[in-house]
Amino acid sequence: MDAEFFRRWLTATTRAVEEEADRLTELDAAIGDADHGANMRRGFRAVSEALAAQEPDVVLTPGAVLMLAGRTLISKVGGASGPLYGTLLRRTGKALGDAPEVSDAELRAALDEGVRAVGTLGKSEAGDKTMLDALIPGVRALAESYPAARDAAARGAEATIPMRARRGRASYLGERSIGHQDPGATSSALLFATLAEVAGD
Ligand code: ADP
Ligand code: MG
Numbered sequence: 001m002d003a004e005f006f007r008r009w010l011t012a013t014t015r016a017v018e019e020e021a022d023r024l025t026e027l028d029a030a031i032g033d034a035d036h037g038a039n040m041r042r043g044f045r046a047v048s049e050a051l052a053a054q055e056p057d058v059v060l061t062p063g064a065v066l067m068l069a070g071r072t073l074i075s076k077v078g079g080a081s082g083p084l085y086g087t088l089l090r091r092t093g094k095a096l097g098d099a100p101e102v103s104d105a106e107l108r109a110a111l112d113e114g115v116r117a118v119g120t121l122g123k124s125e126a127g128d129k130t131m132l133d134a135l136i137p138g139v140r141a142l143a144e145s146y147p148a149a150r151d152a153a154a155r156g157a158e159a160t161i162p163m164r165a166r167r168g169r170a171s172y173l174g175e176r177s178i179g180h181q182d183p184g185a186t187s188s189a190l191l192f193a194t195l196a197e198v199a200g201d
């Protein structure tokens with residue numbers, strides 16, 4: 001996979017976030033502050049703009065594309081999700097180094113580092129009812145295939161419904177966070193859906 005693959009992934013994610021923004025905001029209205037759709041839309045629009053603003057003759061590496069996207073999310077999104085997704089993409093990009101092409105196994109290892117960095121920044125782990133509950137099973141299933149990762153991340157997002165939130169705004173609700181799907185886990189599942197889409201299998 002080359003830099004163009006990663007641009008396509010981010011562009012597809014911008015589109016998916018636009019399509020799902022209302023749903024993400026509805027989920028956040030139930031257990032947060034009803035801005036997750038708007039935060040994601042603002043962030044990924046800025047990512048697409050930053051990528052489009054690159055000089056056409058400057059060929060970025062896969063790592064540089066992801067690091068640019070991560071920096072953009074951190075600077076443009078005020079909510080918790082901005083620094084967390086920004087860290088995910090920046091750390092993943094950094095782990096890819098400056099290779100012009102990366103293998104499936106290299107991407108999986110890099111995403112694994114990115115997901116760990118999210119847990120470190122958020123002081124969160126599997127079962128806390130956060131984006132990690134989709135990211136962790138998604139990355140794990142990448143060892144099998146991109147479609148398997150998409151399905152595992154989607155199941156992970158659904159599995160947050162009976163959980164009690166231990167991190168983020170939803171944790172303020174205590175028991176009342178139970179029975180609602182986590183918005184960040186839902187957007188994380190979108191990232192794996194678009195990855196499977198651009199990987200084309
Ligand atoms: P905010 O909560 O600041 O309004 P968003 O609504 O954009 O930000 O994002 C909320 C999502 O961020 C949550 O649904 C959850 O998945 C994720 N999140 C919040 N705090 C953490 C954390 N400490 N670790 C991992 N993910 C978190
Ligand atoms: Mg919110």
Ligand code: MG
Pocket residue numbers: 033035079080
């Ligand atoms: Mg907010």
